[in-house]
Amino acid sequence: MIQNILTGLNAKQKEAVEAIQGPVLIVAGPGSGKTRVITHRIAYLIKTWDIHPRRILAVTFTNKAAREMEDRLFGKGEKDSVTPLLSYSMRGQLTVGTFHAICARFLRIDGHHIGIDRNYTIYDDGDRLSLIKRALEQLMLDVKTHPPRPIQYAISEVKNKLLTPEDKASQSESYFDEVRQRVYEKYEQLLNDNNALDFDDLLMKTVQLFEAHPEVLAKYQSRYLHVMVDEFQDTNLVQYTLVKQLAGKHRNICVVGDPDQSIYSWRQADIRNILSFERDYTNVKTIYLEQNYRSSQTILEAADCIISANISRKEKALWTKNQQGAHITVAELYDEREEAQYLVSEVEKLISTKRYKLTNCAIMYRTNAQSRAIEEAFIRYGLPYRLVGATKFYDRREIRDILAYLKLVNNSADSIAFLRIVNVPPRGIGQKSIKELARVATDNEISLYEATRRLVAKNERTSLVKKFKVFLDIIDELMAKAKNTDAAGLIDLVLMNAGYKDYILTGEAGEDRLDNAMELRAVADDFADLGPEGSLAALLEGVALVSDVDNLDEKIDAVTLITLHKAKGLEFPIVFIAGMEEYLLPHIRSFDNAEQMEEERRLCYVGVTRAKERVYLVRALRRHMMGVSSSNEPSRFLDDIPEKLIGTPQQPKVHKGFLKAGDKVRHETFGDGIIVASFPAKDDQEITVAFKGGVGLKRMMASMANLERI
DNA sequence: CGAAAGGCTCTTTTT
DNA sequence: GAGCCTTTCG
Numbered sequence: 005m006i007q008n009i010l011t012g013l014n015a016k017q018k019e020a021v022e023a024i025q026g027p028v029l030i031v032a033g034p035g036s037g038k039t040r041v042i043t044h045r046i047a048y049l050i051k052t053w054d055i056h057p058r059r060i061l062a063v064t065f066t067n068k069a070a071r072e073m074e075d076r077l078f079g080k081g082e083k084d085s086v087t088p089l090l091s092y093s094m095r096g097q098l099t100v101g102t103f104h105a106i107c108a109r110f111l112r113i114d115g116h117h118i119g120i121d122r123n124y125t126i127y128d129d130g131d132r133l134s135l136i137k138r139a140l141e142q143l144m145l146d147v148k149t150h151p152p153r154p155i156q157y158a159i160s161e162v163k164n165k166l167l168t169p170e171d172k173a174s175q176s177e178s179y180f181d182e183v184r185q186r187v188y189e190k191y192e193q194l195l196n197d198n199n200a201l202d203f204d205d206l207l208m209k210t211v212q213l214f215e216a217h218p219e220v221l222a223k224y225q226s227r228y229l230h231v232m233v234d235e236f237q238d239t240n241l242v243q244y245t246l247v248k249q250l251a252g253k254h255r256n257i258c259v260v261g262d263p264d265q266s267i268y269s270w271r272q273a274d275i276r277n278i279l280s281f282e283r284d285y286t287n288v289k290t291i292y293l294e295q296n297y298r299s300s301q302t303i304l305e306a307a308d309c310i311i312s313a314n315i316s317r318k319e320k321a322l323w324t325k326n327q328q329g330a331h332i333t334v335a336e337l338y339d340e341r342e343e344a345q346y347l348v349s350e351v352e353k354l355i356s357t358k359r360y361k362l363t364n365c366a367i368m369y370r371t372n373a374q375s376r377a378i379e380e381a382f383i384r385y386g387l388p389y390r391l392v393g394a395t396k397f398y399d400r401r402e403i404r405d406i407l408a409y410l411k412l413v414n415n416s417a418d419s420i421a422f423l424r425i426v427n428v429p430p431r432g433i434g435q436k437s438i439k440e441l442a443r444v445a446t447d448n449e450i451s452l453y454e455a456t457r458r459l460v461a462k463n464e465r466t467s468l469v470k471k472f473k474v475f476l477d478i479i480d481e482l483m484a485k486a487k488n489t490d491a492a493g494l495i496d497l498v499l500m501n502a503g504y505k506d507y508i509l510t511g512e513a514g515e516d517r518l519d520n521a522m523e524l525r526a527v528a529d530d531f532a533d534l535g536p537e538g539s540l541a542a543l544l545e546g547v548a549l550v551s552d553v554d555n556l557d558e559k560i561d562a563v564t565l566i567t568l569h570k571a572k573g574l575e576f577p578i579v580f581i582a583g584m585e586e587y588l589l590p591h592i593r594s595f596d597n598a599e600q601m602e603e604e605r606r607l608c609y610v611g612v613t614r615a616k617e618r619v620y621l622v623r624a625l626r627r628h629m630m631g632v633s634s635s636n637e638p639s640r641f642l643d644d645i646p647e648k649l650i651g652t653p654q655q656p657k658v659h660k661g662f663l664k665a666g667d668k669v670r671h672e673t674f675g676d677g678i679i680v681a682s683f684p685a686k687d688d689q690e691i692t693v694a695f696k697g698g699v700g701l702k703r704m705m706a707s708m709a710n711l712e713r714i
Numbered sequence: 715c716g717a718a719a720g721g722c723t724c725t726t727t728t729t
Numbered sequence: 730g731a732g733c734c735t736t737t738c739g
Contacts, residue, residue: 066729104729129728147734151723203729270727371726376730427715434715549729569727591726607727630724631730715739722734 009048009089013040020291021045024053024230027251027285028258029278033322034307034613035298035575038260039069042234043076045258046098047089049230057097061228061250063106065235067550069573070100099228103243104203105549107210110224111201112541117217120209123541125200125411125418126548130399132156132191132202134420139190150183158184159191163204164240164272166211197451199417207242214249225253235573236261236281240272248284257285263318264311267569267607269599296322298575300329303615306645311609313644314602331651333620334584334642339633340374341664343624344381347580350620351387351563354578362388366564366576368611370589373629374582375565388562392570398547402508402517403524407547409498410491413482414540416453419445423452429507432471440468453479478502490539491528495521568611579615581608584623585636608641621645663691669711674699676714682706 010018020030020041032038046062049055064070078095079088099106112122127135136152136159195202201209214221231251233239236259239247251257259281266275282288296304304324311317335350337343347367354360367378375391382389397403405428411421427433445455460473482497489497499505499521508517531539531546564576568589583589590604612619621642626635663669667679677695692703693711 102729148722153724206729267727268729271729373725373730430716432715436715567727588726593726603727628730717737717739719737720735722732724730724732 009044009051013037013044014295016291016293016295017041017044020293021048023258023289023291024049024256026255027281027288029236029281029288029290030258030260030293031278031290031318031320032260032262032293033296033320034262034265034610035296035324036293036322037295037297038234038293039073039076041293042232042260043073043089045232046073047077050090050094055229057094058099059227059229060098061106061231062098062100063103063231063233063247064100065102065238065573067102067105069234070102070105073100074098102549103239103246104206105545107206107246108545108549110210111206111213112545114213114217114220115209117220118209118213120201121199121415123199123415125198125415125421126206126545127195127198127200127202127420128548129203130404131200131420135194135198136187136191139187139194143186143190145183145187150180150187155184155187159188160204161272162188163202163208164242166208166241166245197417198419199415200420204242207246211242211245211249214246221249222253224250229254230256231258233257233259234261235265237263237266237275237278238268238271238273239277240268240274241277244274244277244280255285264314264320264606265572265610267572267603267610269603292320294320294322296324296326298326298616299324299613300326300617302329302331302649303612303617303619306332306619306649307609307612309644309646309649310605310612310641314605316599316602330618332645332649333618334645334650335620335622336638337622337624339624339626340377340583340628341381343582343622344377346622347378347582347620348381348385348387350580351578352385354618360578362561362563364577365580366566366571366574366578366614367580367582368566368568368571368614369582370568370591370607371583372567374588378565378582382563382565388560389565390560390562392564392566397520397523398550400517400520402521406495406498406504406521406524407544409479409482409502409504410494410540411544412453412479413486413494414544416479416483417451419452426452426475429503431474432467433475437468437471441472486536486540488536490532490534490536491543492525492532492539493536494540495525495528568607571614572610575614575616577616578618578620579611580620580622581611582622583627584621584639584642585627586639587636588627589639589641605641608639663706663711663713668714669693670714671695671702671709671711674702677702 010021013021017037017040020028021044024045030038030041032041042062046060049060050057062073064073074095077089077098079092108126111120111124115124116122133152133156136155137147140147140150140152195205228250231247233247247257247259261278263275263278266273282290299307301324304322308322335346337346351362351365354365355362369375379389379391405425408421408424411418412425423438426438441452441455441459444459445452448455448458450458456472456476459469460476462469478501481501482494485497486494505518508514508521528539528543531542534542568581581589589608590601594600594604623638624636626633663679663682665679665681668676669679670676671693674695675697677693677699679691680694680701681692691706691709692701694701
């Protein structure tokens with residue numbers, strides 16, 4: 005059974021779905037059914053206008069969003085909970101994905117036109133930092149005087165703004181700019197030597213490919229009759245250019261976005277792209293989706309009060325038919341520990357009403373560092389949580405090691421991969437040996453792998469050569485077997501033949517790490533039907549381009565802990581925003597810049613508008629940041645919410661769970677005392693208090709004791 | 715050569 | 730307070 009495509013849409017949504025010709029700009033407020041419009045629009049093109057799915061390109065912000073879109077359109081093939089819009093047989097024909105994933109695919113196919121090998125490696129953040137460090141080393145520059153991180157930002161900025169290195173060079177002023185320039189050039193050379201592209205290259209090189217080879221661009225232009233881009237407010241210049249190129253022929257381009265939710269300017273995203281859009285394309289049809297289906301009246305009103313304080317913004321009138329709903333809760337706690345305990349106990353309260361499940365609750369915060377205190381509280385109380393993206397799966401050592409083996413097999417020029425595993429497991433190859441090998445490589449202008457081959461081929465019986473031969477044999481065997489072994493099979497070989505399994509098992513938490521390795525193997529196995537070469541390429545590419553939210557597993561009943569940035573695009577019945585303080589939200593780094601301050605406000609707006617039913621804005625008076633404790637004023641954003649929308653929570657004299665050793669308290673009969681110990685106990689706290697005046701030690705439950713803090 | 719210990723700088727947000 | 734790098738010792 006297939007749904008009718010236009011039923012159940014409101015007038016504006018219908019208009020957006022039916023506007024299939026020419027440039028269309030959909031300004032979609034939070035909760036306005038944006039995803040629905042996009043999927044229905046695609047279904048409408050395919051079903052009503054008989055457009056072949058192969059001729060549609062849809063760009064999403066995360067892989068997860070891409071997957072969900074496909075699920076909604078074509079179903080999952082199993083027993084679907086929602087009726088798909090189209091038949092399952094069409095699945096896989098549409099081009100959907102993030103800019104990065106789509107460009108990676110283009111370059112795999114057509115990169116050779118601009119000298120990109122089809123087996124190129126994608127370097128992630130860590131890899132590019134290593135490469136910058138190596139560039140500094142080779143230029144004999146000190147890492148301390150030239151920290152790699154800012155250099156990387158600068159390079160990234162250049163690439164995302166489509167400046168050539170020369171552009172940047174011409175405007176360089178200081179000594180540091182000049183150094184940066186030299187590092188940039190060296191870095192590019194190293195990338196090239198390693199047959200590798202960084203994240204930004206994926207986009208920039210695609211634009212360059214299209215510029216240099218109009219015939220390649222023409223191929224894609226003709227194919228993609230319809231182009232759609234989600235989260236358009238967060239596109240940067242490369243992305244904007246790419247879209248312009250691809251839609252250049254048919255000009256059926258539909259972009260969806262909300263300027264008020266633009267929160268990635270630090271990644272060179274530019275809200276002005278929305279304005280440029282109306283300028284660059286003639287006869288743009290602009291449609292505003294203003295009816296909100298997600299949040300209560302109260303939440304929407306509060307959100308509007310927050311965002312309205314931004315000066316540079318287009319007025320928008322969001323409205324909803326939803327109920328007034330509960331008041332916004334604003335809570336103030338002593339420090340981040342108490343804040344965390346408060347969050348846990350509020351979640352427990354909500355759960356105990358049986359109206360909500362843990363999955364319905366999300367705790368959002370500005371910085372990743374804030375998650376620790378919250379996690380600790382959840383662990384103490386034994387409440388399940390899911391932390392989006394702290395220790396990323398693919399960042400784990402064992403995963404990176406195994407992937408390095410696979411990367412080297414796939415691309416022998418990848419020296420970052422080579423160096424990572426040449427001595428893992430230990431083969432007695434240390435600094436000195438590697439220095440020697442590196443000399444051979446630079447002298448002959450060959451990769452480290454090639455250098456190893458030459459060294460071993462000389463057949464000298466030195467211990468150095470013997471050690472390298474052991475490693476070379478392992479890699480060569482993997483390379484040989486890779487011709488008829490798929491990615492999962494290669495992982496088995498790394499574990500067994502390369503001795504990696506024994507190696508991790510002897511180390512700390514060996515079993516867990518082996519479990520992780522097997523999880524990676526399971527991921528690889530998903531690509532099995534692509535055959536030996538295909539599965540390896542697909543695994544490496546997939547792994548390089550996943551985001552944290554992609555792996556958000558909703559099946560387990562647990563509270564979600566997530567940064568405000570990552571929360572974009574998600575929704576929850578209950579939203580807690582922790583750390584509603586000056587210097588944190590808004591973040592201290594935005595204080596000297598009015599534009600950045602407005603972005604902080606939008607970030608807050610994004611957080612509040614994730615909520616359907618209840619919002620808690622929580623702050624702490626004191627907070628440990630980078631070791632030291634400091635006190636923070638309440639966030640200015642709290643001042644923008646009118647009193648009438650805020651419900652004052654009935655604060656018990658001392659909230660249960662708030663007491664810690666060292667706190668001075670007063671008891672009705674025992675008098676004054678000091679807490680010497682406290683233990684969490686289910687939803688309460690068992691405390692031991694030393695009272696004055698000969699009363700002595702008393703042990704009591706915090707909720708029953710009726711203590712007053714003094 | 716490798717493991718362990720101490721010292722250093724950072725944390726805004728991420729495809 | 731943690732990760733990363735360097736130094737030190739076996």
